[in-house]
Amino acid sequence: xxxxxxxxxxxxxxxxxxxxxxxxxxxxxxxxxxxxxxxxxxxxxxxxxxxxxxxxxxxxxxxxxxxxxxxxxxxxxxxxxxxxxxxxxxxxxxxxxxxxxxxxxxxxxxxxxxxxxxxxxxxxxxxxxxxxxxxxxxxxxxxxxxxxxxxxxxxxxxxxxxxxxxxxxxxxxxxxxxxxxxxxxxxxxxxxxxxxxxxxxxxxxxxxxxxxxxxxxxxxxxxxxxxxxxxxxxxxxxxxxxxxxxxxxxxxxxxxxxxxxxxxxxxxxxxxxxxxxxxxxxxxxxxxxxxxxxxxxxxxxxxxxxxxxxxxxxxxxxxxxxxxxxxxxxxxxxxxxxxxxxxxxxxxxxxxxxxxxxxxxxxxxxxxxxxxxxxxxxxxxxxxxxxxxxxxxxxxxxxxxxxxx
Ligand SMILES: Cc1cc2nc3c(=O)[nH]c(=O)nc-3n(C[C@H](O)[C@H](O)[C@H](O)COP(=O)(O)O)c2cc1C
Numbered sequence: 001x002x003x004x005x006x007x008x009x010x011x012x013x014x015x016x017x018x019x020x021x022x023x024x025x026x027x028x029x030x031x032x033x034x035x036x037x038x039x040x041x042x043x044x045x046x047x048x049x050x051x052x053x054x055x056x057x058x059x060x061x062x063x064x065x066x067x068x069x070x071x072x073x074x075x076x077x078x079x080x081x082x083x084x085x086x087x088x089x090x091x092x093x094x095x096x097x098x099x100x101x102x103x104x105x106x107x108x109x110x111x112x113x114x115x116x117x118x119x120x121x122x123x124x125x126x127x128x129x130x131x132x133x134x135x136x137x138x139x140x141x142x143x144x145x146x147x148x149x150x151x152x153x154x155x156x157x158x159x160x161x162x163x164x165x166x167x168x169x170x171x172x173x174x175x176x177x178x179x180x181x182x183x184x185x186x187x188x189x190x191x192x193x194x195x196x197x198x199x200x201x202x203x204x205x206x207x208x209x210x211x212x213x214x215x216x217x218x219x220x221x222x223x224x225x226x227x228x229x230x231x232x233x234x235x236x237x238x239x240x241x242x243x244x245x246x247x248x249x250x251x252x253x254x255x256x257x258x259x260x261x262x263x264x265x266x267x268x269x270x271x272x273x274x275x276x277x278x279x280x281x282x283x284x285x286x287x288x289x290x291x292x293x294x295x296x297x298x299x300x301x302x303x304x305x306x307x308x309x310x311x312x313x314x315x316x317x318x319x320x321x322x323x324x325x326x327x328x329x330x331x332x333x334x335x336x337x338x339x340x341x342x343x344x345x346x347x348x349x350x351x352x353x354x355x356x357x358x359x360x361x362x363x364x365x366x367x368x369x370x371x372x373x374x375x376x377x378x379x380x381x382x383x384x385x386x387x388x389x390x391x392x393x394x395x396x397x398x399x400x401x402x403x404x405x
Contacts, residue, residue: 021050
């Protein structure tokens with residue numbers, strides 16, 4: 001029987017085990033580059049036994065940023081990104097980086113001109129930052145976005161990453177094509193699920209052609225959006241099939257959208273107060289607080305909350321899949337592998353304890369102490385970076401120093 005501790009080869013990358021740290025905004029980059037706090041965090045994860053750790057949220061260019069301090073995948077970031085991968089590799093783990101374009105999903109910065117998306121209209125997400133309108137992408141915009149993803153993948157390659165994870169979930173630009181909540185196009189990129197996946201598949205294919213011999217090319221997709229009129233698991237299975245054909249080495253399965261259904265993404269309600277706190281304008285704060293009214297009052301957390309949906313994807317494709325969503329125990333990880341997923345991905349359990357994998361392996365514990373309070377999500381904006389409130393806060397001073405110093 002396969003075990004989550006078995007090694008595995010995904011495209012050109014071999015992992016010492018099947019545990020993956022999910023891309024989870026560390027709040028540990030400043031001016032577009034990773035900090036020493038980021039180095040420590042991923043170093044601790046690597047020392048703690050993880051097979052592959054995912055650095056969150058590298059914007060493919062400046063206009064693709066969602067948050068002002070986010071990593072930007074450009075030449076001037078290579079030195080600090082490389083310091084990060086050197087640290088991860090020195091402890092035997094592999095390193096992946098999420099590459100994203102937010103499109104209209106921008107917080108805390110004003111994009112020059114109108115933001116791009118699958119379709120034109122009012123930009124709900126941008127109301128907070130004065131980015132009121134979004135415009136439908138033309139072919140020339142599509143080519144520019146493809147080039148930006150390819151450029152970002154080349155930067156990842158220069159910085160010695162083992163994989164890139166193209167973000168196609170959670171409401172970011174590529175997801176705005178996949179999800180019928182935002183894609184209202186009538187051309188070959190809109191309409192049915194196959195058409196909606198067409199542009200994200202073009203991006204993936206181009207990235208694969210550019211770096212696929214050296215780097216594993218992963219994509220994070222939604223198994224479903226979790227709200228009426230959103231993408232369903234049937235749509236998710238079609239997306240997965242198309243990305244398989246485009247050459248993806250593995251899909252990381254997630255769900256939910258940052259604006260419409262964070263509760264679905266986390267399998268539990270996330271308090272908006274921390275996000276509101278970081279916003280400067282009182283009107284913005286009011287709008288964020290008002291969004292809580294759109295969410296169900298109380299979601300009862302269930303471990304493995306994406307299992308049912310992910311099994312539907314598993315049945316539809318044969319490429320490697322990584323299970324994510326509410327993994328809290330060794331038994332959950334073993335179940336995911338037994339059910340046919342190649343890898344197991346965790347975010348909150350590893351924010352709570354970076355050494356979890358080694359503790360599972362030694363038998364010291366069989367269950368994470370994370371109780372899904374979701375306060376770590378609010379603390380993305382803390383000066384010390386994301387941390388679990390059950391532990392001492394991170395040191396903000398090391399979160400102001402570039403990773404390579
Ligand atoms: C603090 C925090 C920050 C996150 N930031 C990101 C992110 O930058 N990109 C992303 O794809 N998902 C992000 N997520 C979502 C996680 O990657 C993951 O999909 C979700 O937490 C469910 O996995 P879990 O049950 O193992 O925590 C974040 C989660 C947490 C807890």
